[in-house]
Amino acid sequence: MPELPEVETIRIKLKNYLEGKRLIGIDIKDNKIIDGDVKKILQHKITDVKRFGKGLVFQFDNNIALATHIKLTGQFIYRGPENKDINVDSKLVGRLPSKFTRVIFQFNDKSTLFFNDIRKFAWMKIVPTQQLNSLSFFKQLGPEPFKDLTFEYFKHIITTSNSAIKSLIMNQKKIAGIGNIYANDALFLAKIHPQRKAKTLTDEEIKKLYDSIFFVLKKGLENNGATEMNYVNPDGQPGNYQKHFLVYGKEGKPCPVCHTLIKKIKVGGRGTYFCPKCQK
DNA sequence: AAGGATACCTGAATGC
DNA sequence: TGCATTCAGGTATCCT
Numbered sequence: 557m558p559e560l561p562e563v564e565t566i567r568i569k570l571k572n573y574l575e576g577k578r579l580i581g582i583d584i585k586d587n588k589i590i591d592g593d594v595k596k597i598l599q600h601k602i603t604d605v606k607r608f609g610k611g612l613v614f615q616f617d618n619n620i621a622l623a624t625h626i627k628l629t630g631q632f633i634y635r636g637p638e639n640k641d642i643n644v645d646s647k648l649v650g651r652l653p654s655k656f657t658r659v660i661f662q663f664n665d666k667s668t669l670f671f672n673d674i675r676k677f678a679w680m681k682i683v684p685t686q687q688l689n690s691l692s693f694f695k696q697l698g699p700e701p702f703k704d705l706t707f708e709y710f711k712h713i714i715t716t717s718n719s720a721i722k723s724l725i726m727n728q729k730k731i732a733g734i735g736n737i738y739a740n741d742a743l744f745l746a747k748i749h750p751q752r753k754a755k756t757l758t759d760e761e762i763k764k765l766y767d768s769i770f771f772v773l774k775k776g777l778e779n780n781g782a783t784e785m786n787y788v789n790p791d792g793q794p795g796n797y798q799k800h801f802l803v804y805g806k807e808g809k810p811c812p813v814c815h816t817l818i819k820k821i822k823v824g825g826r827g828t829y830f831c832p833k834c835q836k
Numbered sequence: 837a838a839g840g841a842t843a844c845c846t847g848a849a850t851g852c
Numbered sequence: 853t854g855c856a857t858t859c860a861g862g863t864a865t866c867c868t
Contacts, residue, residue: 557861610862627862629846656846675845677862693863719839727839728863736861785847785860825841826861 557628560701560733561776562787562795563610566632569790571605573634574614574669578602581662589658589673592682596620609697609732613688621685625693627677629656634790637666644792648783674786698730701773705731710766714754721757722750723824725769734769737782737797740804740829742768749835750828751821775800803829 558566578601582594597616604615614622626632633649635641641652652670653660659680661669671678681691688694699705713731717724725731726739734742743750745768748761757765781787781795784805788794798805802812807820811831821828 559862625862627844628860673845674847675860677844717838723839726862824839827859 557735557737557785558626558630558781558787559610559735559738559776560607560773561738561779561797562781563607563612563626563733564777565781565789565795566626567605567607567612570612570614570632570634570669573636573667573790574602574605574663576601576603577667578664579616579661580664581660583660583662584658585653585660586658586676588676589671589678590680590682594682596682597622608694609700609728610735611693611697615685619685620682621688622680622682623688623691623694624680625678626673627675627679629672629674629786630678631670631672631786631788631792632790633670633672633788633792635668635670639666639668641792645788645794648786648788648794649792669790693728696729697732698728700732701734701770707763707766711759711762714757714762714765717754719754720750720823721748721752721754721765722826722828724754725765726824726826733773736826736828737784737801737804738769738772738776741772741802744803744830744835745771747834747836750823750830772802803831805829 579597584590597620600616600618602614603617606613612624656672656674657670658673659671722739722743725734746765748765776797779795779797780789782797783794784798803818806818806829809818811818811834814833816831816833818829819832
């Protein structure tokens, strides 16, 4: 669901909308979601919005950060100063604030940021910037595709792992940002069965998988992410990558390459789609 | 210590 | 119709 391409799409929009704005109010509808002292960010300006794997960080001008993870159903929706919803997808977002709105942020220019989360798995933490790396999620996060995920490292974690290859590439401690959708499609492109034990992959397969991961993540980014359940960008709009799924969600449909019917199994407790003919 | 199973939630889809 | 069950998937935590 929200994986690297979705969270990056959110980050770019939020940075564009919020950079330089001063937070003048926070309305917390669900105390469980937020941890830390809200007063530390009130009356301060947002100077940057960063992404680490599937995590987002709002940087404030006083060296305090608001770190967040939207998990499965979180939505950040921005409403401009004119106080109208512009093009918000009503099916995916509803009328704001909705019964799923957990936090409302108000800014000095009368713009508003809503945070919705149906399943309440998301978290927000207010910490000094220099302590971000001590938060367990960030501390344990593996290297980032498009930044420091080298082929050498990728090959190393694969050849030394006893996990199923799909579980390995979805493990945030090993690689940051890949979730169920992009893992399924990358393994299909690389023609690798998702249950293969990682260390059994050949050098050629490892190279193909490395390239395939970058290919599907780029495709996701170009399409502003995938709306499979309720992901929307800060304009309240869905992504388009779901129109380009290769095997994800396609149980019983023909393989895009050989037309064999796509199978669904469980790997590591997660729904897993693959072509039984193409993926060995 | 790595790796697997389970818990956290709630809406949608399915089963009877 | 309506009630119960299953499923969805990111990560923290527990268990082996």
